[in-house]
Amino acid sequence: MNITHNVQKILTDLPECNPYGEKVTLVAAVKTRTPAEINEAIRAGIADIGDNRVQEFTQKYSQIEGNPRRHFIGRLQTNKIKYLLGKIDLYHSIDRMNLAEELNAQSGKRGIVSNILLEINIGGESTKGGFSEEQTEQTFKAAAALENLKIRGLMTVLPECDDMQYLSSLARKMRYYFEKLRDKSDDVDFLSMGMSGDYMLCIEQGSNMIRLGTAIFGPRI
Numbered sequence: 387m388n389i390t391h392n393v394q395k396i397l398t399d400l401p402e403c404n405p406y407g408e409k410v411t412l413v414a415a416v417k418t419r420t421p422a423e424i425n426e427a428i429r430a431g432i433a434d435i436g437d438n439r440v441q442e443f444t445q446k447y448s449q450i451e452g453n454p455r456r457h458f459i460g461r462l463q464t465n466k467i468k469y470l471l472g473k474i475d476l477y478h479s480i481d482r483m484n485l486a487e488e489l490n491a492q493s494g495k496r497g498i499v500s501n502i503l504l505e506i507n508i509g510g511e512s513t514k515g516g517f518s519e520e521q522t523e524q525t526f527k528a529a530a531a532l533e534n535l536k537i538r539g540l541m542t543v544l545p546e547c548d549d550m551q552y553l554s555s556l557a558r559k560m561r562y563y564f565e566k567l568r569d570k571s572d573d574v575d576f577l578s579m580g581m582s583g584d585y586m587l588c589i590e591q592g593s594n595m596i597r598l599g600t601a602i603f604g605p606r607i
C-alpha cells in the first residue's frame with residue numbers, strides 16, 4: 387500500500403468545500419497503524435489524526451511527528467479519560483451523558499475546556515452507541531450546561547449497507563440536526579460524518595469532517 391500516493395490522491399480529489407461552502411477536514415483514522423505508517427501519512431499532507439483506542443494512543447503518542455491535530459473517535463470508558471485529558475483537540479464520540487459529565491468534571495479540575503461532538507446513532511442500530519435522533523436537542527441542552535466542555539457539533543457512523551439512497555437520507559437528517567444546533571450556538575461548526583466507503587456521499591449531503599482509515603492505509607489486518 388502506498389500511503390503517500392493514497393493521501394495525495396484523496397487530497398487532490400476531495401472537494402475543497404461541501405455544497406454549503408464549508409471546508410472539508412480530513413481526519414486519518416489510525417487504529418492498528420504503526421507510527422511509521424502514520425508519520426508517512428502526515429508527511430504526505432495529513433494534518434489531523436484520530437485514534438480509537440486509548441492504549442494505542444498512549445503507546446504511539448511520543449512517536450508521532452509533525453504535530454498533527456489529535457482527535458479521539460472511538461468508544462471511551464470514563465476510567466480512561468485521564469490518559470487523554472489535555473492531549474485531544476476534539477472528542478468525536480461522546481455517546482452518553484455520564485461520559486460528558488465525567489469529561490467535564492476532569493477538564494474542570496485541570497482548568498481546561500475540552501472540545502466535543504455528540505455522537506448520534508442515526509441508523510438506530512442496537513449494535514452502536516450514541517444518542518438517538520430524538521434525544522439530540524435535549525442532549526445538546528444538557529451538555530451545553532457543562533461549562534468545561536465546548537460542543538462543536540455532531541458525529542455519526544452510518545450503517546454498513548449498500549443502499550446509497552438510504553444512506554443519503556440518513557446523512558441528510560444529520561445535516562438537519564447539525565443546522566438546528568448551529569442556530570443555537572456559535573461554537574457549533576463540525577459535522578463529522580463519512581468513512582472510506584461513504585465519504586463522497588456524506589460530503590454531498592453536507593458533512594464537513596470525514597474520517598478515513600482504509601482509503602489511506604489499506605485494509606486492516
Ligand SMILES: *Cc1c(COP(=O)(O)O)cnc(C)c1O
Binds near residue numbers: 599
Ligand atoms: C475505523 C474508523 C473509521 C475509518 O474507517 P474506514 O472504513 O477504514 O475508513 C472512521 N470512524 C471511526 C469511528 C472508526 O472507528
